[in-house]
Amino acid sequence: MSEAAAAHAHDEHHHEGGFVSTYLFSLDHKMIGKQFLLLSLFMMIIGGLLALMVRWQLAYPEQPVPGLAWVPEPYLYDGIIPPETYNMLFTMHATIMIFFVVIPILVGAFGNFLIPLMIGTKDMAFPILNMLSFWIAAFAGGLLISSFFVEGGAAAGGWTAYAPLSAAEVYTGVGLGQDLWIISLVVLGISSMMGSINYITTIINMRAPGMTMFRLPLVVWSLFITAILLLLALPELTAAMAMLLFDRRFGTAFFLPEHGGEPILWQHLFWFFGHPEVYILILPGMGIASEILSVFSRKPIFGYRAMAMAMIAIAFLGWVVWGHHMFQSGMNPTMGMAFMTTTMVIAVPSAIKTFNWLGTLWGGNIHFTTPMLHALAFVSMFVIGGLSGIYMAATPVDIFIHDTYFIVGHIHYVVFGGSIFAIFGGIAYWFPKMYGRMMNETLGKIHFFGTLLFFNITFFPMHIIGIGGHMRRIYNPEQYEFLEPLLHWNEIMTIGSIGLGIFQIVFAVNFFWSMFAGEKATQNPWHANTLEWEAPTPPPHGNFLVTPTVYRGPYEYSVPGEKEDWLPQARPGSGVAAAH
Amino acid sequence: MMARSANTAVAHDLAIEEERLHLRVVEPQDGGPPHPPAAPPVSNTRVAIAMFLVAESMFFAGLVGAYLVFRVGSVVWPPAGLPALPLTVTWINTVFLFFSGVAVVSGLRGIRRGDQRALRRRLLLTAALGAVFVSVQGWEWAGLVHHGLTLSSGPYGGTFYLLIGTHAAHVLGAMGWVLWVTAAAQRGRYSVENHDGVEMCAVYWIYVCALWGLLFGLVYH
Ligand code: HEM
Numbered sequence: 001m002s003e004a005a006a007a008h009a010h011d012e013h014h015h016e017g018g019f020v021s022t023y024l025f026s027l028d029h030k031m032i033g034k035q036f037l038l039l040s041l042f043m044m045i046i047g048g049l050l051a052l053m054v055r056w057q058l059a060y061p062e063q064p065v066p067g068l069a070w071v072p073e074p075y076l077y078d079g080i081i082p083p084e085t086y087n088m089l090f091t092m093h094a095t096i097m098i099f100f101v102v103i104p105i106l107v108g109a110f111g112n113f114l115i116p117l118m119i120g121t122k123d124m125a126f127p128i129l130n131m132l133s134f135w136i137a138a139f140a141g142g143l144l145i146s147s148f149f150v151e152g153g154a155a156a157g158g159w160t161a162y163a164p165l166s167a168a169e170v171y172t173g174v175g176l177g178q179d180l181w182i183i184s185l186v187v188l189g190i191s192s193m194m195g196s197i198n199y200i201t202t203i204i205n206m207r208a209p210g211m212t213m214f215r216l217p218l219v220v221w222s223l224f225i226t227a228i229l230l231l232l233a234l235p236e237l238t239a240a241m242a243m244l245l246f247d248r249r250f251g252t253a254f255f256l257p258e259h260g261g262e263p264i265l266w267q268h269l270f271w272f273f274g275h276p277e278v279y280i281l282i283l284p285g286m287g288i289a290s291e292i293l294s295v296f297s298r299k300p301i302f303g304y305r306a307m308a309m310a311m312i313a314i315a316f317l318g319w320v321v322w323g324h325h326m327f328q329s330g331m332n333p334t335m336g337m338a339f340m341t342t343t344m345v346i347a348v349p350s351a352i353k354t355f356n357w358l359g360t361l362w363g364g365n366i367h368f369t370t371p372m373l374h375a376l377a378f379v380s381m382f383v384i385g386g387l388s389g390i391y392m393a394a395t396p397v398d399i400f401i402h403d404t405y406f407i408v409g410h411i412h413y414v415v416f417g418g419s420i421f422a423i424f425g426g427i428a429y430w431f432p433k434m435y436g437r438m439m440n441e442t443l444g445k446i447h448f449f450g451t452l453l454f455f456n457i458t459f460f461p462m463h464i465i466g467i468g469g470h471m472r473r474i475y476n477p478e479q480y481e482f483l484e485p486l487l488h489w490n491e492i493m494t495i496g497s498i499g500l501g502i503f504q505i506v507f508a509v510n511f512f513w514s515m516f517a518g519e520k521a522t523q524n525p526w527h528a529n530t531l532e533w534e535a536p537t538p539p540p541h542g543n544f545l546v547t548p549t550v551y552r553g554p555y556e557y558s559v560p561g562e563k564e565d566w567l568p569q570a571r572p573g574s575g576v577a578a579a580h
Numbered sequence: 581m582m583a584r585s586a587n588t589a590v591a592h593d594l595a596i597e598e599e600r601l602h603l604r605v606v607e608p609q610d611g612g613p614p615h616p617p618a619a620p621p622v623s624n625t626r627v628a629i630a631m632f633l634v635a636e637s638m639f640f641a642g643l644v645g646a647y648l649v650f651r652v653g654s655v656v657w658p659p660a661g662l663p664a665l666p667l668t669v670t671w672i673n674t675v676f677l678f679f680s681g682v683a684v685v686s687g688l689r690g691i692r693r694g695d696q697r698a699l700r701r702r703l704l705l706t707a708a709l710g711a712v713f714v715s716v717q718g719w720e721w722a723g724l725v726h727h728g729l730t731l732s733s734g735p736y737g738g739t740f741y742l743l744i745g746t747h748a749a750h751v752l753g754a755m756g757w758v759l760w761v762t763a764a765a766q767r768g769r770y771s772v773e774n775h776d777g778v779e780m781c782a783v784y785w786i787y788v789c790a791l792w793g794l795l796f797g798l799v800y801h
């Protein structure tokens with residue numbers, strides 16, 4: 001493998017290479033990153049449309065979805081969503097968004113594109129493994145999508161696949177679809193394992209001369225820790241998935257109580273993976289936001305070491321909090337107390353990071369570019385999501401709001417408000433390096449403000465109706481008398497979600513238009529310090545003509561005595577700035 | 581989907597060609613070419629295999645955790661009416677697997693001395709002992725099924741077959757790897773200086789053997 005890597009890195013004739021080896025089965029980490037990006041953005045469209053259908057049903061229960069009268073039975077009945085399809089919609093929405101959008105963009109796209117460039121090396125340690133990891137992920141995506149078209153439809157037991165719903169066909173009427181869901185996620189896990197091994201090896205072994213661990217940009221730190229979490233968490237999920245598949249197909253009864261199984265065991269196995277998983281969803285976003293905030297405040301990141309240490313702390317604590325998803329499962333109150341405490345403790349590193357971001361902004365020379373706006377939104381929305389998390393972490397509160405829309409609100413403030421804003425910010429920020437052109441700022445800002453506004457209209461009221469007792473995952477809220485005073489919120493949120501969807505078209509237009517016709521990017525358009533900006537724009541195969549040498553940490557902005565307000569990591573020491 | 585990305589990639593490659601002429605070469609200005617990074621203390625392949633074993637361990641940790649939940653939560657184990665697991669045969673089988681581990685280490689020692697013949701023979705012995713192990717297990721399973729222990733015999737049967745079966749699948753996979761390395765050794769692929777491939781394979785084999793020790797202790801006792 002490493003021989004192939006070496007031979008490959010020296011391949012001067014890459015650009016005359018065939019279409020297949022250049023664009024399909026490319027071994028170049030940058031191309032693989034872009035493949036992940038396009039695949040995930042495509043999946044995001046599907047996941048988004050499913051969400052709009054969920055929203056439609058909640059606001060206008062059992063009224064035909066406009067424009068969908070053509071969808072055949074039993075999926076829709078003249079455009080009306082039946083309960084079975086509704087379950088399928090929210091299950092597949094969450095599965096797609098979590099496993100095929102947020103993780104593959106943050107880890108697959110940004111991880112691949114950024115790690116070698118930012119640590120100053122030519123490529124990943126194992127390029128062939130890298131290429132395979134993309135195609136295996138694409139195959140997993142195909143499997144998942146195909147499950148819509150099999151008899152009984154796609155999985156409908158929620159993204160958490162709680163047993164016994166997921167463990168036997170009788171409960172949801174879903175047969176092969178649930179099996180494909182399981183297999184797809186196991187296959188995706190294999191892809192993630194390959195990617196993680198690659199990232200960890202690359203970061204440990206292939207940093208440019210002078211690039212010590214504590215000179216790594218925070219986004220690389222975050223991807224490193226994410227890779228470790230993925231490597232530890234996904235195999236454990238795979239074990240649980242194998243057991244679930246055996247229950248469904250081979251007659252075992254691990255999770256089926258009627259034959260001596262333990263449905264609660266599934267919850268433990270799932271959330272032992274699941275909580276590290278939610279940090280997998282947010283850590284790279286935190287890394288991206290750190291890069292952007294520092295660059296556009298023209299200030300060093302506040303508390304670099306504390307930032308890295310906070311991420312390490314999260315990586316450890318993330319393993320001992322899973323029970324906070326199960327306060328209502330009949331858990332021993334002492335255990336509940338323990339999980340409540342650990343959950344409160346894990347909020348501390350997140351708070352440290354938040355204060356450090358604010359410290360970075362304080363007194364900075366702030367440039368409100370599109371990436372910066374997204375990073376600012378990331379911080380603000382993440383604070384809302386983090387705070388709602390603290391409420392839910394308190395058992396007495398959670399017993400009341402568990403399984404209500406409050407939880408759905410929390411999820412979306414951290415994953416959309418956090419991760420997705422970071423993704424949009426990261427795309428705008430690194431687009432010049434990826435495609436050699438700038439994204440359009442005007443369109444970028446229109447997209448940003450529209451998204452921020454409609455995001456809040458869509459998701460903020462969820463807290464209100466959640467406290468009011470509106471359950472999550474219910475088919476028709478009009479069936480419950482006590483929900484009547486809350487129903488108008490459902491309509492407002494649905495209108496918000498339609499607005500949110502419309503503004504994403506602006507992003508799509510900007511993305512593809514800029515790719516071909518955007519303004520040509522210079523090598524370092526943002527005057528940033530990190531190594532990716534030392535490579536030509538866009539970087540050729542092999543990235544750097546000469547391996548850069550690193551002289552300092554990544555955030556030396558506005559160093560007193562320097563004539564420019566940035567001091568790249570690879571610029572030999574001027575003597576003035578003895579940093580880190 | 582892919583066609584679209586391919587188009588953009590074409591555009592992007594044209595841009596590369598154009599900009600190639602204006603590349604800014606990144607060179608330290610304090611004279612001399614930058615020294616190549618020193619070889620890392622632990623090679624890429626070793627880091628990778630270590631990470632792979634970590635992942636494997638988490639996978640088995642999931643299965644073992646589930647097993648323990650059932651076992652600790654049961655009053656009688658094995659449950660009434662279900663056969664106990666055959667201990668004597670499995671002890672003997674464990675000895676076979678132990679010696680396969682000895683054989684693979686001996687093969688590795690062989691190539692460290694440059695002894696190609698020892699390498700090939702010991703690797704073949706390793707795979708053969710692995711085959712014996714899996715066959716004996718298959719025979720044992722046939723007996724258990726005959727006595728009424730199947731996948732559907734509640735958590736006792738389910739965890740037994742899933743846990744031990746998954747391990748057996750790992751032995752089969754590791755055997756495939758050993759045979760593959762043996763074939764490469766036949767072609768003279770390894771030498772005293774370069775036998776990373778043998779080493780990685782041996783590490784994996786020993787991991788699978790050690791894992792058996794753990795499972796045997798937990799599940800059969
Ligand atoms: C400040 C830190 C956080 C705390 C204290 C916290 C706390 C919690 C608690 C207690 C629950 C369970 C509520 C229930 O089901 O009754 C929960 C659910 C959830 N959290 Fe967080 N959380 C935090 C941050 C995050 C982050 C950063 C993410 C992801 C990026 C996240 C994603 C989720 C998701 C997806 C669920 C719902 C899972 C489901 O039932 O479908 N959380 N959180």
Ligand SMILES: [Cu+2]
Nearest residue numbers: 275278324325
């Ligand atoms: Cu959690």
